[in-house]
Amino acid sequence: GNSVTQMEGPVTLSEEAFLTINCTYTATGYPSLFWYVQYPGEGLQLLLKATKADDKGSNKGFEATYRKETTSFHLEKGSVQVSDSAVYFCALSVSGGSNYKLTFGKGTLLTVNP
Amino acid sequence: GAGVSQSPSNKVTEKGKDVELRCDPISGHTALYWYRQSLGQGLEFLIYFQGNSAPDKSGLPSDRFSAERTGGSVSTLTIQRTQQEDSAVYLCASSPRTGGNPSYNSPLHFGNGTRLTVT
Numbered sequence: 001g002n003s004v005t006q007m008e009g010p011v012t013l014s015e016e017a018f019l020t021i022n023c024t025y026t027a028t029g030y031p032s033l034f035w036y037v038q039y040p041g042e043g044l045q046l047l048l049k050a051t052k053a054d055d056k057g058s059n060k061g062f063e064a065t066y067r068k069e070t071t072s073f074h075l076e077k078g079s080v081q082v083s084d085s086a087v088y089f090c091a092l093s094v095s096g097g098s099n100y101k102l103t104f105g106k107g108t109l110l111t112v113n114p
Numbered sequence: 115g116a117g118v119s120q121s122p123s124n125k126v127t128e129k130g131k132d133v134e135l136r137c138d139p140i141s142g143h144t145a146l147y148w149y150r151q152s153l154g155q156g157l158e159f160l161i162y163f164q165g166n167s168a169p170d171k172s173g174l175p176s177d178r179f180s181a182e183r184t185g186g187s188v189s190t191l192t193i194q195r196t197q198q199e200d201s202a203v204y205l206c207a208s209s210p211r212t213g214g215n216p217s218y219n220s221p222l223h224f225g226n227g228t229r230l231t232v233t
Contacts, residue, residue: 043224106156
């Protein structure tokens with residue numbers, strides 16, 4: 001089956017620190033990979049995505065590279081801000097069959113202190 | 115513009131009661147999804163609608179759970195005889211794609227969810 005494992009939080013950083021949130025996956029088929037973010041009091045929103053191996057998704061200073069050889073899609077940001085405090089979810093979707101379903105990780109709570 | 119709207123935002127109910135959760139998707143979105151977010155469990159897929167039909171109900175946890183969608187728009191998730199383990203945040207999402215993999219080019223747009231507490 002399909003599954004996503006991401007590092008457990010909470011993660012607490014100081015402003016301008018470097019962020020890495022690890023994500024690995026198992027999938028039957030060739031997945032597309034996503035990071036979603038949930039800011040306090042808001043719904044989930046797509047942060048970035050990558051649809052094939054070696055693609056790099058990027059948005060708002062965040063990046064993640066689709067690594068097929070290590071089945072990973074780690075999220076990184078060079079300098080976090082207080083406004084980045086949120087819960088981050090790694091997710092995948094596999095084409096073919098029930099390909100509309102997103103399989104999510106359990107989420108990682110990030111807190112950035114000034 | 116208007117996003118996905120869910121109501122109520124919070125619901126507290128007694129064990130054994132029935133509850134209805136409502137989702138208003140973004141206008142024109144043909145695909146609608148329900149997910150459940152439990153503490154420490156991440157997001158679990160419940161059901162998917164394409165128009166008014168539900169090609170995939172495989173995530174519904176038991177026969178106490180049902181959902182319908184009318185007019186290709188509003189959806190209602192009903193939980194009968196609620197149990198304490200039903201306590202969670204129920205999230206609705208919509209997508210404009212009408213077929214194929216909606217995730218590739220049309221990411222899911224999520225509502226803020228309904229927090230259900232069963233006492």
